[in-house]
Amino acid sequence: MIELYYAATPNGLKARLFLEEAGIPYRLVPVSLSKGEQFKPAFLAVSPNNKIPAIVDHEPADGGAPLTMFESGAIMLYLAEKTGRLMPSDLRGRSEVLQWLFWQMAGLGPMAGQIGHFNVYAPEKVPYAIDRYTREVSRLYGVLDRRLEGREFIAGEFSIADIACYPWIVPHEAHGQDLAQFPHLSRWFRTMAARPATVRTYEGVENAYAPKQALTEQERQVLFGQGKSPTAV
CATH class of the missing domain: 1.20.1050.10 (Glutathione S-transferase Yfyf (Class Pi); Chain A, domain 2)
Incomplete structure (x- = not known):
């Protein structure tokens, strides 16, 4: 089972799209970026750069402890190599x-x-x-x-x-x-x-660049401020 720490940004969506295309069982772990959940210690333990997506592979190929990955490109490459899917072998x-x-x-x-x-x-x-x-x-x-x-x-x-x-x-x-x-x-x-x-990946996904209402100042600071949430603990 793969846990996908996720928000519906382009990078989050491409990780989810791979899992859907490859038919890999996964569980979504939503991360609310505007609320600063990407700065919480539990998430930082998986993604030290405080960005989504990140994954936890509970069944890594080496049979060891759960394996964490951050950075969407690295995740895509890791999953392609793990499954032998969507990456040529030659x-x-x-x-x-x-x-x-x-x-x-x-x-x-x-x-x-x-x-x-x-x-x-x-x-x-x-x-x-x-x-x-x-x-x-x-x-x-x-x-x-x-x-x-x-x-x-x-x-x-x-x-x-x-x-x-x-x-x-x-x-x-x-x-x-x-x-x-x-x-x-x-x-x-x-x-x-x-x-x-x-179609499955984008079902119910809103356009990330078409917010229904303006960001509050606190949300703006969390998303585009100095790199940490004012309420993060």
């Missing part, structure tokens, strides 16, 4: 998947996260930041669009590369991007959205 196929997994971790995720923040959550508009990150995300969408020309999936066969990237394309409107400008990416996006595991 050298060249594995190399392709790893490149695109790390591309998402180092580029698409951070840049999309920045424009999502400045477009939606920043208390005031910062035109330079909005322009910079919108342009960079557009460039990254272009990279992925060109990669998908003539390919059904990012690394040929469906893999953790696709699972890692999809949740960061879902909020494309908040990122200031028009998928119609990226035809190959748009076609892949529709294919991904229609997969049964995707």
Whole structure:
């Protein structure tokens, strides 16, 4: 059994999407980020960087004590290797998947996260930041669009590369991007959205970049403050 410490952010969703695709039994452990639950000692024991997702594998391959993992890319790679699923076994196929997994971790995720923040959550508009990150995300969408020309999936066969990237394309409107400008990416996006595991993962999930009401000042401090909750114990 896998315990998934989770909030419905793109990184949390991609870990859950892997578990759904691979058919791995798991239990969700919700973590309310706006309430500062990511700073509580019990969570920090699993994820010392106070970020979701994190997992506890109660049946690791070595048969030892429960194994904890944090960082979404590391979790995806660990689970792929544990299950032998969604990761090619040959050298060249594995190399392709790893490149695109790390591309998402180092580029698409951070840049999309920045424009999502400045477009939606920043208390005031910062035109330079909005322009910079919108342009960079557009460039990254272009990279992925060109990669998908003539390919059904990012690394040929469906893999953790696709699972890692999809949740960061879902909020494309908040990122200031028009998928119609990226035809190959748009076609892949529709294919991904229609997969049964995707439908299950996103059932009941609200758009993280479309809050129904403004954040309170305390919530803003918890989410975007100095790195700890004022109420954490």
